[in-house]
Amino acid sequence: MGHSFKCLSQQMVNLADNFQLLTVNTQLQAFAIDGNQFGKVEECSADFNIIFPAVAIFVVVIAGILALILYQVHLKRKSSAYQRI
Incomplete structure (x- = not known):
């Protein structure tokens, strides 16, 4: 009601x-x-079936971008240290 x-x-x-x-x-x-x-x-339950994959794809893309940024920061830090001759 x-x-x-x-x-x-x-x-x-x-x-x-x-x-x-x-x-x-x-x-x-x-x-x-x-x-x-x-x-x-x-x-209705059919709407949740549409929303869930879109949210999952968004989370995976954001995680991938974050991983690339962290990898670049790691490489930059590593190169600023003393290097072997």
């Missing part, structure tokens, strides 16, 4: 044997709509 369901992903809803409804970027609420505003949003 007072909650809405929101799904940004495509959802196929079977209404009959030969009748399907395709929904995209949908927000639904059945009861307790106050002042033309949806209630607390419940996200």
Whole structure:
């Protein structure tokens, strides 16, 4: 009661044997709509499947950039010390 369901992903809803409804970027609420505003949003599980790989790729890229920067700092420190002749 007072909650809405929101799904940004495509959802196929079977209404009959030969009748399907395709929904995209949908927000639904059945009861307790106050002042033309949806209630607390419940996200659909299909949206999390899209977000997780994007976050994982972002973390891997940031970790790679950080590793390259640290490697460059390490090489610079190593070269500033005394060297063998």
